[in-house]
Amino acid sequence: GPKVLQIPSHQIIDMGQMVTLNCDPVSNHLYFYWYxxxxxxxxxxxxxxxxxxxxxxxxLFKDQFSVERPDGSYFTLxxxxxxxxxSAVYFCASSLPGISYEQYFGPGTRLTVL
Amino acid sequence: SQWGEENLQALSIQEGEDVTMNCSYKTYTTVVQWYRQKSGKGPAQLILIRSNEREKRSGRLRATLDTSSQSSSLSITGTLATDTAVYFCASPTGNTGKLIFGLGTTLQVQP
Structure with missing residues (x-):
């Protein structure tokens, strides 16, 4: 079935640093989510x-968080x-536009902040 | 929270047994989705059931939705060891379809 990819699978960083989580959604999907x-x-x-x-x-989406999808590439957090x-596992999901369509989830990125 | 606290359970059964998991919700919803999450993976939708459907089947899975009692159930017949996972109910809310997940039932199927 359709797959959502997430890069990296694990990320360990020091508190205060910046991190970008990447999501490659299903190609024809237009709704994107982070959980x-x-x-x-x-x-x-x-x-x-x-x-x-x-x-x-x-x-939970604090001011320190931002999302974008420049030019149809990765959807990033x-x-x-x-x-x-x-520190948590962050899951990306995508779906066709509409609230009742199935959301397809990626495998998650495990973020550890030290 | 949208979902009742009783949704959190841990079940351990033998392969071949049947199992039923339940969710109760607090706020009216027109759609309930059941997801399965295996260890180290993202959730995957199993069944979507709408408020005008009392029951929906997919292979060994059967979901029910009772809008009068605001509850939904997921049954698995003839469980397999590969059914071992956490099972969540979820409902899309608002105008964006964001999912509100229940706490989940951890199912362990012993081979």
Whole structure:
């Protein structure tokens, strides 16, 4: 089936540094999402992106977070600067435009902030 | 939270047994999706059931949705060891379809 790829699979950085998480969504999808999952806890929505704009963001999407998809390339989540509480697995998802379409998830990027 | 606390469970069964997992939701939703997440992987949708459907089947899977009791269930018949995973219910909300996930049921199927 359709696959979403995420690069890198693991990232370890020092607190205060910048990190960019990359997502290669399904080719004909137009809705893009980031979700955050702390070990043992439920998956939580961060942000939804469509047509070059953030459509909705949660309270977890702090000012240090930003998303973009320049020229149809990777959909990225940038955190600058990182904090200890940003340690988590970040999942990218994509779907056809519409709220009832299946969201396809990538395998996640495990971010460890030291 | 959209989902009831009782959704968090851990189940261990033998291969070949049938199992049913439940979710209850607090706010009306027109769609419930069931996802499976295997260790080290992202969630994958198993079944999407709408409010005008009481039951939906896909292979060994059967989902139900009871809007009067605001609950949904996922049954797996003839479980396999490969069904070992965390199972989440989720509903799309708002205008962007963001998913609100339940806490999940951890299912361990012993071979």
């Amino acid at each position: 955050k999952q702390i070990l043992g806890q439920q998956m939580e929505f961060l942000v939804n992106f469509y047509n070059g704009k953030v459509m909705e963001k949660s309270k 940038k955190i600058q600067p990182t904090a200890l509480e940003d």
